[in-house]
Amino acid sequence: MNDLLTFIAQSPSPFHAVDNLCRELLSSGYTRLAEGEWWSLAPGGKYFVTRNGSALLAFRLPEGPFRGFMVSASHSDAPTFRVKENAELMGPEGYVRLNTERYGGMLCAPWLDRPLTVAGRVLVQTAENIETRLVYVDKDLLLIPNVAIHMNREANSGYKYDAKCDTIPLMGLGEEKGTFRALVARAAGCGPEEILGTDLYLCPRQRGLVWGAQEEFISSPRLDDLQCAYGCFRGFLAASGSGSVPVYALLDNEEVGSLTKQGADGTLLADVLRRVCAALGAEPAAIAANSFLVSADNAHAVHPNHPEYHDATHRPAMNGGIVIKQGARYATDGASQAVFTALCRRAGVPVQHFSNRSDLAGGGTLGLIANAHVSMNTVDIGLAQLAMHSCFETAGARDTEYLVQAMTAFYSASFHEENGRFALE
Numbered sequence: 332m333n334d335l336l337t338f339i340a341q342s343p344s345p346f347h348a349v350d351n352l353c354r355e356l357l358s359s360g361y362t363r364l365a366e367g368e369w370w371s372l373a374p375g376g377k378y379f380v381t382r383n384g385s386a387l388l389a390f391r392l393p394e395g396p397f398r399g400f401m402v403s404a405s406h407s408d409a410p411t412f413r414v415k416e417n418a419e420l421m422g423p424e425g426y427v428r429l430n431t432e433r434y435g436g437m438l439c440a441p442w443l444d445r446p447l448t449v450a451g452r453v454l455v456q457t458a459e460n461i462e463t464r465l466v467y468v469d470k471d472l473l474l475i476p477n478v479a480i481h482m483n484r485e486a487n488s489g490y491k492y493d494a495k496c497d498t499i500p501l502m503g504l505g506e507e508k509g510t511f512r513a514l515v516a517r518a519a520g521c522g523p524e525e526i527l528g529t530d531l532y533l534c535p536r537q538r539g540l541v542w543g544a545q546e547e548f549i550s551s552p553r554l555d556d557l558q559c560a561y562g563c564f565r566g567f568l569a570a571s572g573s574g575s576v577p578v579y580a581l582l583d584n585e586e587v588g589s590l591t592k593q594g595a596d597g598t599l600l601a602d603v604l605r606r607v608c609a610a611l612g613a614e615p616a617a618i619a620a621n622s623f624l625v626s627a628d629n630a631h632a633v634h635p636n637h638p639e640y641h642d643a644t645h646r647p648a649m650n651g652g653i654v655i656k657q658g659a660r661y662a663t664d665g666a667s668q669a670v671f672t673a674l675c676r677r678a679g680v681p682v683q684h685f686s687n688r689s690d691l692a693g694g695g696t697l698g699l700i701a702n703a704h705v706s707m708n709t710v711d712i713g714l715a716q717l718a719m720h721s722c723f724e725t726a727g728a729r730d731t732e733y734l735v736q737a738m739t740a741f742y743s744a745s746f747h748e749e750n751g752r753f754a755l756e
Contacts, residue, residue: 566738
């Protein structure tokens with residue numbers, strides 16, 4: 332569990348998460364490919380490719396012919412606040428604040444009155460080219476202050492946050508204009524004038540922790556979806572060979588609709604799978620028919636204080652195992668549910684189910700979006716958690732290992748469908 336919390340702490344932005352996985356893949360003998368170059372893929376080879384620095388696909392090739400792809404897809408982003416260009420707001424009364432906008436559908440209240448900083452990437456002009464540098468300003472830099480109860484007597488009666496003022500972070504008092512850019516430049520190892528572009532986001536300073544009477548819970552920033560990203564990655568690395576190509580996908584921008592080149596509604600997954608088929612002389616349509624996608628994005632646990640929000644017969648519990656998600660906004664159908672349930676039984680992993688209460692619309696996942704580009708049998712899964720889209724979320728301490736076990740079994744298998752019969756080999 333400490334390994335998961337360390338990974339999350341070292342991944343304060345999608346760019347950091349991808350960079351950390353790249354480092355581990357390289358140390359595990361994987362070859363990095365460039366999208367803009369010809370790929371020479373060898374049987375038994377291990378490869379990965381990134382797009383935008385915030386999305387990654389890794390795959391291994393068998394020594395002989397392959398039947399299909401075994402794919403997992405999770406996402407690298409989380410709801411937060413994006414820092415705008417020309418970020419410094421000077422005043423009132425000598426205050427210096429940062430101009431931000433909401434990224435994704437976050438719970439606003441938990442972001443207030445806690446230490447924050449910024450992380451992401453900057454694009455720097457060098458003598459030769461424009462260079463990407465990851466930044467994390469390693470200090471308690473920002474805080475979004477609440478209004479005192481004396482001035483807002485209705486604060487505990489429900490509050491509608493105004494994004495242009497209520498969630499703007501405070502940085503300093505009496506600071507000179509340009510202080511923020513200078514701090515970011517120092518973190519990037521360059522001068523402020525060398526920064527040509529930025530993708531910076533607010534992030535909490537508090538590290539994740541294990542807690543509870545029996546240490547049964549974990550709480551951390553970005554559990555949605557780095558918990559699934561981590562569990563799938565561990566299963567991908569641990570799996571043994573099969574007659575299929577295991578593919579690990581970490582995509583970006585799921586929280587804002589995936590409508591980017593590095594999102595599930597972009598072409599990255601489809602591009603990579605087609606290039607693998609071309610390199611190995613395989614027919615993409617035939618391969619897709621014998622492929623399987625696990626869309627892994629966390630699920631809602633029954634809330635201890637509000638159990639009424641859950642459907643009467645779908646009540647996932649933390650530490651209760653993997654949650655299969657079903658409904659109009661998920662890609663799961665009876666066939667994919669059956670296949671994944673059988674696989675979890677093989678791995679000794681408990682399975683539970685989630686469906687939205689019929690009068691409450693839930694969020695979607697990247698499963699349906701990705702499936703529109705790479706049509707294959709798909710199941711939507713997750714791990715049960717509380718306070719989804721908070722900046723500090725809670726999940727079960729045992730569930731990550733359940734996901735690792737299930738995905739190790741998944742990546743060690745091959746899938747085959749013929750005339751309504753489904754087989755895992």
